[in-house]
Amino acid sequence: MPDKRSTEDEVVAELRDGMTIGIGGWGSRRKPMSIVRTIARSDLTNLTVVSCGGPDVGLLCATGKVARVAFAFVSLDSIPLEPHFRAAVESRSVETVQHDEGTFFLGLQAAAWRVPFLPTRVGLGSDLSRAHPGLRTVRSPYDDGEELVAAPAIELDAAVVHLHRGDDRGNGQFLGVDPYMDDLMLRAAQKRFVSVEKVVATDDFLAEGPIESLRVPRHLTDAVVEAPHGAHFTSCAPDYERDEAFQREYAASAKSSEAWEAFRTKYVDLPTHADYLAQVGLA
Amino acid sequence: MSDFTRADVCVIACAETFRGDGEIVANPIGTIPSIGGRLARATFEPDLVLTDGEALFVANDLPVGVPDAPKVIEGWNPYRMMLEVTWSGRRHVMMGATQIDRSGNQNIACIGPLDAPKVQLLGFRGAPGNTINDPTSYWVPNHSPKVFVERVDVVTGIGYDRAAELGPEAARFHRIPRVVSNLGAFDFETPARTMRLRSLHPGVTVDDIVAATGFELVIPDDVPESRAPTAQELALIRDVLDPNDLRTKEVPA
Secondary structure (H helix, E strand, O other), X not given: OOOOEEOHHHHXXXXXXXXXXXXXXXXXXXXXXXXXXXXXXXXOOOEEEEEOEOHHHHHHHHOOOEEEEEEOOEOOOOOOOOHHHHHHHHOOOOEEEEOOHHHHHHHHHHHHHOOOEEEEOOOOOOOHHHHOOOOEEEEOOOOOOOEEEEEEOOOEEEEEEEEEEEOOXXXXXXXXXXXXXXXXXXXXXXXXXXXEEEEOOHHHHHHHOOHHHOOEOHHHOOEEEEOOOOOOOOEEOOOEOOOHHHHHHXXXXXXXXXXXXXHHHHHHOOOOHHHHHHHOOOO | OOOOOHHHHHHHHHHHHOOOOOOOEEEEOOHHHHHHHHHHHHOOOOOOEOEOOOOEEEOOOOOOOOOOOOOOEEEEOOHHHHHHHHHHXXXXXXXXXXXXOOOOOEEOOEEOOOOOOOEEOOOOOOHHHHHHHOEEEEEEOOOOOOOEOOOOOOOOEOOHHHHHHHOOOOOXXXXXXXXXXXXXXXXXXXXXXXXXXXXXXXXXXXXXXXXXXXXXXXXXXXXOEXXXXXXXXXXXXXXXXXXXXXXXXXOOO
């Protein structure tokens, strides 16, 4: 049986320029930051990032990896607007494809179900069609004849998510209160990468959490990376909360190019996740 | 008991927004709306279903901004399930608005043109889906002509003019029950479905409101004063729902 244990570098070696990459988590919560930082210091360019956006989007914009962001929001939660993302959009260095949270959800669901779109009332009458190039409507073929928005499938070349526990075969377990879109992103993607706080024996899953927490079966994953504190500085409750002080330091680094270069040198341009943990005092 | 503050009046006005809603998910966003929603359930609207602000439905009267407060969890409502609640129609959300216009169009996406924003804001979030599926009210803690504008730069949440363009069939679930600001309460109960001054918070004049609004409001001859909190409501606000007085940070005295 295959052992799917892998490293951040091995995962990022599977990615290519121009790919559409879904990143799990939500806002500044349970983001796969060890893999995001590895992408940030790679040679990759021209990525389309699909995300319930947080610092993953900001960091990849600030490091010049991103051509396009598909999003319904980008936020750091306790800091409402993501400053690096704002700077990238306002300087027009990235394009945006904007969603309502509903078209985002349905787009991933459509890709996961291998249908071209799913119909919804979401978006009718709003300016979403101006902010989402190519968004179209569809008329119900039934007697009601209603016109609805056709939320287009969001097909992902790759998905990267961070979960609490996993095993070496690539089963994943989430122990928090909200799976967000993570399992759906894995279903919508060609290449599926999961980092976890801890790799455990398959036998031990039910000692960690209830059956309902086994949300990511191994047929949805290609590799599993053990990354303790892998979501730092975002929250990964119940294992740990957001590091608010560090998040403030991250947000402040958007104030000038000098501040950003200093942050980048100190926290991003480190060879491994272990080096990062040592740098932030979590080793 | 007359020693209530402007923030207390805003809490009551937000609570009143949910009156008559019954057993649906009330989803107030922001500090004062959250206190208001929780106050409504603790008093005149006991069947409301409320979250802890995240993925849990909570049965007890939860204080705002107290992360360790004990919760009586009555249900699980993660992000994707909240979207399904929205599409089912069993929800009344109270959102913020960076801009809002006389027809109730809301903007939280950006200031300036969509293709060259001067200020990139949050994004569309759930506003298009909220407004086409469920009653959506708004809370504005800083009433000014920059917020109450002639025309929003981007329509994220749709107003009554956009709904009318869609036609009665497509827009049959659209409704904006209330807009509450730090100065007054507003509705759209007018023939042209444009914004009407519904009540003035104590200490605010019609002239104050007109000066702070960037479009022409419908102003009835007699505008009532917004309801004051009762002694029971004040006790609930101060002792139970907002013991750390976060409401005064949002709307200073």
